[in-house]
Amino acid sequence: MPTRGRFTLLTIRGIPVGVDWSWFFVLFLIIWLLSGFYRDILGTSQDSVEPYVLAVVSAFGFFASILLHELGHAVIAQRNGIGISSITLWMFGGVAALDRDPDSAGAEFRIAAAGPAVTMVIGFACLALGVAIDGSTFWEGAGFEENADISTGVAVLAWLANINLLILVFNLLPAFPLDGGRIVRAIVWRLTSNREKATIFSARLGQGFAYAFIAIGIVMLLFGDLFFGAWLALIGWMLGSTARDTANRSKLNTKLGGLRVADVMDSEPVAIPAGATVEQALDEYFLRYRWPWFPVVDAGQRFIGLLNRGTADAVPETNRNSQVVSEIIDPGGSTDQTVGSDEPLDALLANVELRRLGGLAAVDADGRLTGIVTLEQVGRALRDAAT
Ligand SMILES: [Zn+2]
Structure with missing residues (x-):
């Protein structure tokens, strides 16, 4: 495109x-x-x-x-x-x-x-x-x-x-990604109630048409119709590669479909209690684990935000013993920084925060921290599914 x-x-x-x-x-x-x-x-x-x-x-x-x-x-x-x-x-x-x-x-x-x-x-x-x-x-x-x-x-x-x-x-023409192919996908989707199956079916049909376009295009080329022959062959090649990519993504989705965030996350996350002082956060967490950020939880294990190393470092040394971490985290971003641990893994594929932070806090329905899911874990699951 x-x-x-x-x-x-x-x-x-x-x-x-x-x-x-x-x-x-x-x-x-x-x-x-x-x-x-x-x-x-x-x-x-x-x-x-x-x-x-x-x-x-x-x-x-x-x-x-x-x-x-x-x-x-x-x-x-x-x-x-x-x-x-x-x-x-x-x-x-x-x-x-x-x-x-x-x-x-x-x-x-x-x-x-x-x-x-x-x-x-x-x-x-x-x-x-x-x-x-x-x-x-x-x-x-x-x-x-x-x-x-x-x-x-x-x-x-x-x-x-x-x-x-x-x-x-x-x-x-029922050649996905042409409109007719999308109509076929919609019909098969309705009949099977399975979007991925419908997509793979119509994409395969689209690939078949694409090969036919290429073949007809080459024949036209050989018989001297240079322009329309080349044009048809090129269209066939483009439609075919789009259809193939779509089929591959659907197959991946099917394999990932059974996986939830909980299946790949680290389910024993290290979290900083909201009442800890900045001094404690730096000594017992940042210096010890050397991670760029930690989830912060309240007394009921509920996730209330992320604490960045930079934010903790920025607190003047004289205040570090009196200031608690709940005061310096940004509560506004907390919903973007979490994902439900029961959510399907493919929900994370386009997640911008996951890419930016390198990980997200996984929470249950009550907002309690259940784990940390990292970009690396999602990537590994994707690679496993792709093979
Ligand atoms: Zn159209």
């Missing part, structure tokens, strides 16, 4: 819409190919500018079609409580970046289907408009017969109807 060389064009519903540099290559190509195409169907002379104007209008129509398709996904995702960080248009179409995966099969289905639904509406709208303007001669134009005697505006509508139909059919 494009990340570099991207710049934002506009913001819609709070979503930055950007284009990748490769998009301009596509625009150029469309304008170049279409100007020749319009010259043929309209039967205009070589030096006429009309075909170029039509080609530019068509290219922008194409741009709008893809953007509306992605906005379809984005709006439905937002309605299902999922944020959209960006929409990017690039060489291979559009990408609406969802902040997270949908958490139900229904939401997955609705979000995946929304894009193709928008594309279908655009396609039919172009057809209806064309027929309304030109009547039955529109169909000749829509079939792209040469010298079809249709008005120029209608020729653009005909092209847009066709291209949207093509986008629709291509996106509905």
Whole structure:
């Protein structure tokens, strides 16, 4: 997916819409190919500018079609409580970046289907408009017969109807990560109630399609269709690697799924009592164990915060015997610094605090400290699951 060389064009519903540099290559190509195409169907002379104007209008129509398709996904995702960080248009179409995966099969289905639904509406709208303007001669134009005697505006509508139909059919192929593949995932997810199984199934199907795209692309290349052959093979290669990564992550999730935080944590954590003086904390904990931080617990073993070495060191020496640690810890961060010991381990994979601190305090339902789980322990569990 494009990340570099991207710049934002506009913001819609709070979503930055950007284009990748490769998009301009596509625009150029469309304008170049279409100007020749319009010259043929309209039967205009070589030096006429009309075909170029039509080609530019068509290219922008194409741009709008893809953007509306992605906005379809984005709006439905937002309605299902999922944020959209960006929409990017690039060489291979559009990408609406969802902040997270949908958490139900229904939401997955609705979000995946929304894009193709928008594309279908655009396609039919172009057809209806064309027929309304030109009547039955529109169909000749829509079939792209040469010298079809249709008005120029209608020729653009005909092209847009066709291209949207093509986008629709291509996106509905059950080739994950295409929309059709996501719809398959949603259906299998609903049928099996197992998200990971559904993901692996649709990703495998996606890989199959990807190999087919590559094979067909290579055949086209060999038969001289260099551009579309290369394009299809490249799309196949990209879809295949995304599908493979997704399947691998799902397999990992399945293996990790049975593991809880309690299974990997150190269940005999060293904790500083809230009533200890800073002097005691430094002597009996920091100097002895040389760890960068310790959990602090109250008399009932409840976790009340973390004490950093730096915070303890910063207390002036004359105060260290009188000041107790509960006074110098930051209670505000305490919820970010804990994880339920019954939580599944994969809940920790994206945890920012775990990465920052190198570990988190594990607590039970009553907030009592039950252990310390470190980044290293999570990493080891991941490596074990991956092999
Ligand atoms: Zn889509």
